[in-house]
Amino acid sequence: MDRPFDTNCFRRNPKLMKLGEDITLPGMEVGLLTMKKGELARFLFKPNYAFGALGCPPLIPPDATVLFEVELLDFLDSAESDQFFDLTPEQQDRFPLQKVLKVAETEREFGNYLFRQKHYMDARVRYKRASSILQRVSAKEAEQVKVDAAKLLVFLNLSFVCLKLDRPARALAYGEKALELDEKNAKALFRCGQACLSLTEYERARDFLVKAQKEQPFNHDINNELKKLASCYRDYVVKEKEMCSRMFAPRSSPSAGVKDPAMQKKGTDL
Structure with a gap:
């Protein structure tokens, strides 16, 4: 053939x-x-x-x-991840920390693959699975650093995918979770700024974006978002002024230019 x-x-x-x-x-x-x-x-x-x-x-x-x-x-090697999800919740809680972190990373990588294919809803499901695994982890102080680093990446992914799904409130919530782990993280500040801009919370958007710019002064995405914010705010101010002008503009009398019907009648009598 x-x-x-x-x-x-x-x-x-x-x-x-x-x-x-x-x-x-x-x-x-x-x-x-x-x-x-x-x-x-x-x-x-x-x-x-x-x-x-x-x-x-x-x-x-x-x-x-x-x-x-x-x-x-x-x-992607999902063998360990598949094995983990076949376990009962009690058995999952006894899973070694390093293996739990690997499972979470596998789920995040699956999410990244789906994100690149623009399957945003499916990517979000994978990121949520990774997040739920990490939220249940009980680690010693020395190991918590690794858990927090994994959580940070997942929260950043969730914030980004929620922006793609036009869910800015959720994007902001995940961005703020990322900032709880790293308050100077430029990506988290940027995502929060983007979310606030979508929510038309201009002052908060500016605060987040200026902080992000402080961390990465030459980042084109951050600088372009600040320009976009300035443009959106100018448009907002112009529309507010136009609306106020219409609200408080003097109104002409409804009877202006209309003769009294009685006077019209008198005129015909004469």
Whole structure:
């Protein structure tokens, strides 16, 4: 057969596929586990590693040897994460801290992948899962630094994805949670400034953005957001003035220019 029986090479956003669920071909599972990120490989699978004695009619005949060309763009190892979520809450609480942190990081990375694909709602679900794991962690003082660092990244992700979902109030809440962990974090200050601007809370937006600019004076995104804030505030002031002018403008008398009907009648009598 000269033409491909299946391909996803022309998809704009290649689908994330899971071994054992989305990918069930024995040869493909074995082959993918030998590959590195960014590698392009060709695999020739005998029938027992492909579609077997039955084939896959009408495209693949029985006992067919098939050729696959695969490019591994990226991958995430979710084995430990899957194992964690199969446990009961009590068993999860006894999970070693390092493994809990790894599970949370895996969930965050899944969220980042979905975010890049612009699947913002699905990304938010992953970030929320990571957040819920970290919120339950009870760590010693020496280990709390690692937990807080992981929480900070998740809160920043949640704030950003909520902005993309047009939920500025939630974005602000997560940004403020990030600032509780690091009050000078430029990204957290920036996210809070963006959220306040969307909520038309201009003074708070300016406070956050000026603090962010102080931490990163040459950050183009922060400086552009301050320019946007200034423009929005000018428009707001102009509209407020126009509204006040209309409210307090002198009104002409409703009877101006209208003659008394009695006088009109007298005129006709004469």
